[in-house]
Amino acid sequence: EAGVAQSPRYKIIEKRQSVAFWCNPISGHATLYWYQQILGQGPKLLIQFQNNGVVDDSQLPKDRFSAERLKGVDSTLKIQPAKLEDSAVYLCANGKGTGSGEQYFGPGTRLTVT
């Protein structure tokens, strides 16, 4: 079974620029998550999709972050405009069922905002 793919793996941008991350989940897994992991901390959930519907986006900074899940499969996370404090690893995770089930993580995208 192929894992969760993410791209790019690394990105360096200047503050106020825009950036987008892409996630290709495991085929057939309905639930998709985007997490932000700041160095030295555990992952923080930004948004959870069930198929292509949003289940939880309570911690997504909606003034600058947006996410969509195309046809319930691939997903993109966008930041516009970026701030210095957005420097983090952005992890995409996938699960078969609801939030209580197993989650499979991609390798993450490391974002550095200068």
Add this chain to the structure above:
Amino acid sequence: KNQVEQSPQSLIILEGKNCTLQCNYTVSPFSNLRWYKQDTGRGPVSLTIMTFSENTKSNGRYTATLDADTKQSSLHITASQLSDSASYICVVGNAGNNRKLIWGLGTSLAVNP
């Protein structure tokens, strides 16, 4: 407040030695407790998932325990290897509240030769 606390924050051991990592939580209502291993530069990988009725679960050299009464869990690593060097994160599922996962900050383990 739903919280997960882990100790120690970091740990250094010699290859071949055993170690135990601790996790205390205040999450309620409880759904499940997970231990993840996160290598540097990689996403977390699940080691174990335990529900309320399970008090121990093993995955190779990793053994997790759960005491739902005291709301404590431990992860025991036996005969450590250099490849065990990673961050170990305890995560507790909340049965209510959209079934959110509450993440600990992790224990950073270094296994030295």
